[in-house]
Amino acid sequence: MLKIKDLHASVEGKGILKGINLEVGAGEVHAIMGPNGSGKSTLASVIAGNETYEVTAGGIFLDEENIEDLSPEERAHNGVFLSFQYPVEIPGVSVTNFMKTAINESRKAKGLEDMPAKDMLKLIRDKSELLEIDRKFLSRSLNEGFSGGEKKRNEIFQMAMLEPKLAILDETDSGLDIDALRIVANGVNKLKNKDNAIVVITHYQRLLEYIVPDYVHVLYNGKIVKSGTKELALELEEKGYDWIKQEAAV
Amino acid sequence: MAYTEEELKKELETKEYEYGFYTDIESDTFPIGLSEEIVVAISKKKNEPKWMTDWRVEAYRVWEKMEEPDWANVNYEKPDFQAISYYSAPKKADPNKTLDDVDPELLEMYKKLGISIDEQKKLQNVAVDIVVDSVSVATTFQKTLAEKGIIFMPISEAIQKHPDLVRKYLGTVVPTTDNFYAALNSAVFTDGSFCYIPKGVRCPMELSTYFRINQAGTGQFERTLVVADQESYVSYLEGCTAPSRDENQLHAAVVELIAMDDAEIKYSTVQNWFPGNKEGKGGVYNFVTKRALCEKNAKVSWTQVETGSAVTWKYPSCILKGDNSIGEFYSIAVTNNYQQADTGTKMVHLGKNTRSTIISKGISAGKSQNSYRGLVQVSSRAENARNFSQCDSLLMGNECGAHTFPYIEAKNKTAMIEHEATTSKIGEDQIFYCNQRGIDTEKAIALIVNGFSKEVLNKLPMEFAVEAQKLLEISLEGSVG
Numbered sequence A: 001m002l003k004i005k006d007l008h009a010s011v012e013g014k015g016i017l018k019g020i021n022l023e024v025g026a027g028e029v030h031a032i033m034g035p036n037g038s039g040k041s042t043l044a045s046v047i048a049g050n051e052t053y054e055v056t057a058g059g060i061f062l063d064e065e066n067i068e069d070l071s072p073e074e075r076a077h078n079g080v081f082l083s084f085q086y087p088v089e090i091p092g093v094s095v096t097n098f099m100k101t102a103i104n105e106s107r108k109a110k111g112l113e114d115m116p117a118k119d120m121l122k123l124i125r126d127k128s129e130l131l132e133i134d135r136k137f138l139s140r141s142l143n144e145g146f147s148g149g150e151k152k153r154n155e156i157f158q159m160a161m162l163e164p165k166l167a168i169l170d171e172t173d174s175g176l177d178i179d180a181l182r183i184v185a186n187g188v189n190k191l192k193n194k195d196n197a198i199v200v201i202t203h204y205q206r207l208l209e210y211i212v213p214d215y216v217h218v219l220y221n222g223k224i225v226k227s228g229t230k231e232l233a234l235e236l237e238e239k240g241y242d243w244i245k246q247e248a249a250v
Numbered sequence B: 001m002a003y004t005e006e007e008l009k010k011e012l013e014t015k016e017y018e019y020g021f022y023t024d025i026e027s028d029t030f031p032i033g034l035s036e037e038i039v040v041a042i043s044k045k046k047n048e049p050k051w052m053t054d055w056r057v058e059a060y061r062v063w064e065k066m067e068e069p070d071w072a073n074v075n076y077e078k079p080d081f082q083a084i085s086y087y088s089a090p091k092k093a094d095p096n097k098t099l100d101d102v103d104p105e106l107l108e109m110y111k112k113l114g115i116s117i118d119e120q121k122k123l124q125n126v127a128v129d130i131v132v133d134s135v136s137v138a139t140t141f142q143k144t145l146a147e148k149g150i151i152f153m154p155i156s157e158a159i160q161k162h163p164d165l166v167r168k169y170l171g172t173v174v175p176t177t178d179n180f181y182a183a184l185n186s187a188v189f190t191d192g193s194f195c196y197i198p199k200g201v202r203c204p205m206e207l208s209t210y211f212r213i214n215q216a217g218t219g220q221f222e223r224t225l226v227v228a229d230q231e232s233y234v235s236y237l238e239g240c241t242a243p244s245r246d247e248n249q250l251h252a253a254v255v256e257l258i259a260m261d262d263a264e265i266k267y268s269t270v271q272n273w274f275p276g277n278k279e280g281k282g283g284v285y286n287f288v289t290k291r292a293l294c295e296k297n298a299k300v301s302w303t304q305v306e307t308g309s310a311v312t313w314k315y316p317s318c319i320l321k322g323d324n325s326i327g328e329f330y331s332i333a334v335t336n337n338y339q340q341a342d343t344g345t346k347m348v349h350l351g352k353n354t355r356s357t358i359i360s361k362g363i364s365a366g367k368s369q370n371s372y373r374g375l376v377q378v379s380s381r382a383e384n385a386r387n388f389s390q391c392d393s394l395l396m397g398n399e400c401g402a403h404t405f406p407y408i409e410a411k412n413k414t415a416m417i418e419h420e421a422t423t424s425k426i427g428e429d430q431i432f433y434c435n436q437r438g439i440d441t442e443k444a445i446a447l448i449v450n451g452f453s454k455e456v457l458n459k460l461p462m463e464f465a466v467e468a469q470k471l472l473e474i475s476l477e478g479s480v481g
């Protein structure tokens, strides 16, 4: 589904991604781990089409198609979803209104009419139940005054509403207490099926106990320096990243 | 009640007569320039009583000695007042003109705003077929108003039909000597609206639809007078959400509101005159004086959405004369390209326990300049006066400006005055966040701007709010590259 080939990206002339290769198939869950500042969020942004970063070499393919020329919104319409590490605030725009706009804009791009209000309401009801979100919460301004945990839960609520083909979750676990983590992970697992794929970016093994990855990759200094199965995550938890750094330095 | 075809036709004829200024001043355009003779001639042309003529002449004599103010934070070439014609017959529908002759860009805008074909024609001065529906609506409308004793008509007609009422109140809130533009307006106004709500009457409808259809005929120097007698209520909507590409360079309107004891007036405006092109050429100068007088326990709310004009100079104000009276000002001002707006309000607290609220939202894009200018004045005998002001600015891009000039003059120690101000910028991260959810940049900006303006949009009557939202979108189109 997702193929990344020798991807190089930079910002203000400074190279951040230095040759990433990654393949994610339908129905798979991949975890990307790595020390702070390795380029994990940058990779997620570049996949989503953030124009702050310049792709200097290599390419990203979605279902065999190079998405280089697609705008961020077109990528979204094609099923790419990013749960942000730091979701932004949009004052005065309610969660409901924001989601309504997002869904209808995607439908418009596909040549569909707006979703009927009745269906929209049902969808909101179902998905807010899935993530155990109080309906009152949905009338609040998007991310304004939300706690760290509320922001993350709201990101996954949006994922549930939009049902993406490829979801990238950037440090969704940070800020969540253990109960919320369980609810959010449970929500993600329910959304998982054989046709979609999930990329989980995290520091900790903790989340991976709930969302079990098929593959684990270690990103360090703009490159994937090691790949393995879920055991690799345990090993990292135990030993830290120093040995990886040493290996990479050789 | 059903109307026969015949009755409808008749009604329509009388309607033309009723809304007089379409028909009664057919002919010519006056020579350019302004003098006492011209002022007298305007009055004569309109068949006005002597007191009205004298009033105009007095205003003219005052104006002659005044200088155009230049304290506002706007820069423009001062109009040459001797190069304007102060009286011209309103444009008549051109029987040979069709919508095909109209600028397609403008028609595109109408479509976006959901303006009906008939209204489009009206706005573009294209002859309109009789629409049975709108005629009967207007008729029932007039009937309901008449039953309640509500007077609502062009001010020129009111001068003929209700001279005592007009004479009693005209110029009592905005005297002819008030300022340069108000004096000019007093001397040369050709029309506008007059509205009187009798004691204890709640006007059962927003005075709007009617006005919108008639908007196309209003002139350069509009005069509006609204009088709400004791314990009455009226919601008045001024303006037209359709962009009208008025060729008039200068608009100097005066609006006077009088809310007597326990009365309430809600006055909402949407202004979107031609703002000039992307290079800052052309566009309307909009210099408006709007003021309300509040007697005991009275309440006046000004709500405005200002998106048009090249230069806007406008400060809808409240004189809180009566004890316990309330003044409110809710404003959204959008500037784009080379537009300049200097707008705000004046709340003058004279009575005891008077309260005022000011919520101002300025949105600047392009190379525009957007200023809020407000004065909260508390007189020495205004015990326990309270004011809350909030001025928020939203900037798009790096080339525009937002300025806030809040003035406070409190002469009574019991006054409680609060002022809050914020300035924010639409961030690339906000736009990307929306993009990532499938919302394109244009739509994202509209969403963010609407969120920013929500507190004020919520104050508009429902159907107006929807159109105002669309208008904000259109005004900011192409403002972020």
Ligand SMILES: Nc1ncnc2c1ncn2[C@@H]1O[C@H](COP(=O)(O)OP(=O)(O)O)[C@@H](O)[C@H]1O
Pocket (backbone or CB within 6 Å): A011, A016, A034, A035, A036, A037, A038, A039, A040, A041, A042, A043, A052
């Ligand atoms: N917009 C940006 N401008 C400048 N430097 C950036 C920007 N985004 C990321 N970087 C830099 O790129 C590197 C990788 O950052 P990031 O992708 O956020 O790492 P991670 O998510 O793995 O912690 C860091 O050194 C960071 O400072």
Ligand SMILES: [Mg+2]
Pocket (backbone or CB within 6 Å): A040, A041, A042, A085, A170, A171
């Ligand atoms: Mg990160």
